[in-house]
Amino acid sequence: MSGHIILLGDSIFDNAAYVPDRPPVVEQLRRSLPAGWQATLLAVDGHMVQDVAQQMRILPGDVTHLFVSAGGNDALGESFRLRESVSKVSDALEMFHEIGARFRSEYRAMLKTVVAAGKPATVCTIYDAIPRLEPAERTALALFNDVILFEAFAVGLPVIDLRLVCDHPSDYSPLSPIEPSVVGGAKIARVIAEVASKHDFEQTRSMVYW
Secondary structure, eight states, rough: OOOOEEEEEEETTTTTTGTTTTTHHHHHHHHHHHOOOOOEEETTOOOOOOHHHHTTTTTOOTEEEEEEOOHHHHHHHHHGGGGGOSSSHHEEEEEHHHHHHHHHEEEEEEEEHHHHTSSEEEOOOOOOOOOOHHHHHHHHHHHHHHHHHHHHHHOOEEEEHHHSSSSSSGBOSSSSSSOHHHHHHHHHHHHHHHHHHOOTTTOOOOOOEE
16 A cells, blocks of 8 residues: 655745755655655645635645645634734634634635645644743634544544644754754654554544654
């Protein structure tokens, strides 16, 4: 058996700039895969959920598995809202409800495009053990992760929970604390290889891996 894994999304997969002179995630994945398997990087540093559809347009014809890590930049783009003043806690909750609803709509549309490709697909949550991440930021990320988990489960996709995979400060790049280091990248590559080679996409619906 052989396969061709495509990595879609953002800099969680496209992390070469943050691990200079060390292997990025895609290269670590290639080293982790069984003989005969391939891995191609289509993820782009800085891309958001809506950009995944554009990445999907250039899928190679022999693709067998899709892996998506997207949403972190969407969350980053909303982070300024944490500095807004509100008069009541309920006002803050309503604001984050609106943010979550917008992200849900965009993430659901992205998953529809991914599933329509007819290939086994897996998505990733957004990690939150980032060094110096403030409690309010970690709490806000839970909103985005709730959407990712719910929408993935709704269409029966397995999920790699990066909160459990990258759980140590060494998993994050010293050049940018929101990017995976070579250590974190190796962990991510290991789980991707495990899911691609062992998950029964025909018989098993949603399952969480780490």
